[in-house]
Amino acid sequence: MPAHNCPLCRCLTDTEFCRDRRRTYWQCPQCELVFAEKSFWLCAADEKAEYDLHENSVVDVRYRQFLNRLAAPLMQRISVPARGLDFGCGPGPALQAMLQEVGFEVDVYDIFYAPDPGVFKCGYDFITATEVVEHLHDPKFELNRLWSMLHPGGYLAIMTKRVQGQAAFANWHYKNDPTHVCFFSETTFYWLADSWQASVEFPASDVVLLQKPART
Numbered sequence: 581m582p583a584h585n586c587p588l589c590r591c592l593t594d595t596e597f598c599r600d601r602r603r604t605y606w607q608c609p610q611c612e613l614v615f616a617e618k619s620f621w622l623c624a625a626d627e628k629a630e631y632d633l634h635e636n637s638v639v640d641v642r643y644r645q646f647l648n649r650l651a652a653p654l655m656q657r658i659s660v661p662a663r664g665l666d667f668g669c670g671p672g673p674a675l676q677a678m679l680q681e682v683g684f685e686v687d688v689y690d691i692f693y694a695p696d697p698g699v700f701k702c703g704y705d706f707i708t709a710t711e712v713v714e715h716l717h718d719p720k721f722e723l724n725r726l727w728s729m730l731h732p733g734g735y736l737a738i739m740t741k742r743v744q745g746q747a748a749f750a751n752w753h754y755k756n757d758p759t760h761v762c763f764f765s766e767t768t769f770y771w772l773a774d775s776w777q778a779s780v781e782f783p784a785s786d787v788v789l790l791q792k793p794a795r796t
Contacts, residue, residue: 584617584618586611586615587716587720588719588720588768591611593607595607595608597746597749598614600755602620602756603616603620603755604616604620605763610771611767611772612765612767612771613763613764613765613768614763614765615761616755620761621717621761627759628692630757631670631671631692634671636674638674638677640672640674643672649784649786650708650710650737650738651708653737653784654708654737654789657789657791658705661684662684662705663686663704663705664685664687664704664706664707665686666707666708666710667689667726668689668711668715670693671693687699700729704730704731704734705731705733705735706730706734706736707730707737708737708739709726709737710738710739711739713738713764714741714764716762719762727776727790732795733794733795734792735789736778736789736790736792737787737788738769738788739786740786740788741785742764742765742766742785742786743763744765749763773790777793778791
């Protein structure tokens with residue numbers, strides 16, 4: 581059986597985690613990331629076509645309530661005039677609007693809808709990534725880059741549904757989205773926190789807050 585490199589930690593794995601009629605999934609023995617076999621990943625054009633079907637509006641009340649699962653615990657830990665970045669904001673940057681409405685300064689980036697590379701030259705007090713990390717083809721590069729942009733004491737706030745075990749994964753609707761290729765568990769986030777010497781909190785079932793150490 582061929583070995584596959586984990587997209588997050590680059591560890592080799594030949595551990596098949598799940599196979600369904602759509603794809604095969606592997607699990608890393610080191611960070612426990614579950615990832616779809618790369619031969620099933622979509623090209624950029626097909627990926628964007630899927631995203632174009634989404635109807636997430638800045639004024640959609642239900643969408644705002646969904647995003648508030650991340651925004652509320654984050655805002656309990658940061659204060660105006662903190663500056664942040666909404667990474668992977670999509671075509672309707674509702675989270676940016678929600679945070680700006682209470683006084684935060686928020687930049688946006690999205691590879692398809694707001695591709696401004698200038699944000700990667702900036703430093704931020706917080707970075708949000710809502711329903712983004714499961715789409716990343718190179719989470720090692722992208723997450724390390726975001727982490728390097730955070731000021732000491734800053735927060736990386738991530739929203740993504742977490743792997744709850746092999747049996748649950750087999751019947752999990754979340755894995756059926758063809759643009760979802762990487763699936764994180766609490767163990768994966770603890771591994772990330774350890775590699776960054778970060779503190780980690782799980783304020784909701786699909787939210788994780790990672791805080792960068794303050795300068796000593």
